[in-house]
Amino acid sequence: xxxxxxxxxxxxxxxxxxxxxxxxxxxxxxxxxxxxxxxxxxxxxxxxxxxxxxxxxxxxxxxxxxxxxxxxxxxxxxxxxxxxxxxxxxxxxxxxxxxxxxxxxxxxxxxxxx
Amino acid sequence: xxxxxxxxxxxxxxxxxxxxxxxxxxxxxxxxxxxxxxxxxxxxxxxxxxxxxxxxxxxxxxxxxxxxxxxxxxxxxxxxxxxxxxxxxxxxxxxxxxxxxxxxxxxxxxxx
Numbered sequence: 001x002x003x004x005x006x007x008x009x010x011x012x013x014x015x016x017x018x019x020x021x022x023x024x025x026x027x028x029x030x031x032x033x034x035x036x037x038x039x040x041x042x043x044x045x046x047x048x049x050x051x052x053x054x055x056x057x058x059x060x061x062x063x064x065x066x067x068x069x070x071x072x073x074x075x076x077x078x079x080x081x082x083x084x085x086x087x088x089x090x091x092x093x094x095x096x097x098x099x100x101x102x103x104x105x106x107x108x109x110x111x112x113x114x
Numbered sequence: 115x116x117x118x119x120x121x122x123x124x125x126x127x128x129x130x131x132x133x134x135x136x137x138x139x140x141x142x143x144x145x146x147x148x149x150x151x152x153x154x155x156x157x158x159x160x161x162x163x164x165x166x167x168x169x170x171x172x173x174x175x176x177x178x179x180x181x182x183x184x185x186x187x188x189x190x191x192x193x194x195x196x197x198x199x200x201x202x203x204x205x206x207x208x209x210x211x212x213x214x215x216x217x218x219x220x221x222x223x224x225x226x
Contacts, residue, residue, distance in 0.1 A: 056213055102163070103160070
């Protein structure tokens with residue numbers, strides 16, 4: 001049984017392009033969290049989603065960033081009109097239940113904006 | 115809001131020595147305290163956790179202690195090995211589990 005799957009592992013975009021990051025949670029998990037990690041820094045919460053619902057997006061920038069977790073398929077983190085400051089590692093985590101504090105992380109997507 | 119402070123930011127030890135990493139938190143309602151290990155190029159992985167009704171928990175060479183009064187908890191690694199070299203994060207989920215707040219991380223180097 002695969003763990004949390006993220007793709008692509010590496011994504012290179014030019015300024016102004018769109019970046020789409022995908023995350024498939026562990027089997028049986030219906031709660032997805034996205035975190036951003038800058039070099040030499042910790043993990044910053046972005047958004048928490050359940051199937052078809054955004055529960056907490058307090059860590060997400062108000063513009064250019066959006067996230068979804070459709071009924072079928074992976075969760076998507078979308079960054080429109082990327083800028084150099086968006087370059088970072090983006091990690092997805094999943095949990096079985098809302099009250100389950102244990103997070104299972106994917107290997108991340110390294111976004112580089114040229 | 116919840117704040118988690120972690121010290122030190124970098125720790126270098128000789129193989130076989132012990133390593134201790136400390137975290138403090140601000141939300142007195144927090145009741146679950148995990149530690150994650152992140153190896154180069156990988157996502158964080160849970161290595162040990164403790165709940166507020168327990169003062170100490172041990173799993174082979176790693177242990178976590180909790181002082182609820184002082185609002186701090188620590189990770190202890192004994193008999194360190196080179197493969198323990200990684201970045202370690204403490205965390206404190208907000209009440210309700212919506213958001214886990216991570217410390218800034220400790221980069222541990224174990225010298226052979």
